Amino acid sequence: MKKSITAALATTALIAGGAAFGTLGAAPANADLVTHCVGTAGEVTVPGDLVVPADATCDLTGTTVTGDVRVRQGGNLIGEGVSIDGQVVGAADSYVDLLDSTVTGDLRMNNAYGAVVEGSAIDGRVTSRAGEEAPVGFLFAIEAELGENLTARAGEVYVENSVVAGTVNSRETVYTDIYDTFIDGRLVVGENAEGSMLCAVVVQGNSRITGNAGPVQVGSDGPAADCDGASYWGGNVQVDANTAGVVIDENIVNGTLRLADNTPTAQVGENNQVRGGINGPHEPIPAEEEQLQAFSAQAEADHADTIQNRIDERRAAAQQQVAEAGSANIG
Structure with missing residues (x-):
């Protein structure tokens, strides 16, 4: 599944509001037009905002929406082109699946089942958040162009072959895996329960990888994940307070690599070029058969496949809904 970076940086975000309308003696002149979508729609233009009702599915192909889209609790939005x-x-337990699509505003998922951004451009911010009792959601970005920051505070985060024009800040998630991706700002990965795999990435700003309870792999091929190509870090990289093992290899660091309070001690390979030097306790990467047991267990689980299974399950249920609903009769 691993691919090289082919996307260009997304353009500056444009924030557009819903279209206004008015009718004599009825709604005010500035009232927003809202369309409810249940079922399928094709190459039509929806003026104003679009709402997917609770526990319903809206399946769009080649559709243009001139305002915002809101997916109510348990609803599904499936969009292609x-x-x-x-x-x-x-909203809570909602599912958003965008293929080859564009969004000029933000993508905001709150206590959601998950979001798929594949071959799509989100010009605004991408955020994934959850409450204390929310189900484990996910953010799955493949060949995506994200025009601003990506912020995750919940669930599973998987980014591959993508471009992020801002900062990636992923904390208190299940895991954060990033492959073959260009990040024009900073990278912060912290307090992830199952750690983080950072392979063949380019990060222009300073980075911090801290407090992860699962294994952390920084660079390219390693004991927990396979990927092609080294990683480049434009600033300082701080790796500290991780508690399930850290392996760092095949990196070019323009600043300083700072290591502190990692338990066990961070393992640093010979294939690193660090302009500002390596500060803090570390040890060589041992022979493969002697590497940390935590990484051996992690290597058996492919996070991308795990999320794909969840996507397939939700898509199947959504497709059954739209088959029963038929045409949404919008636009």
């Missing part, structure tokens, strides 16, 4: 001139907001 769609253009959304506002933001997309997903």
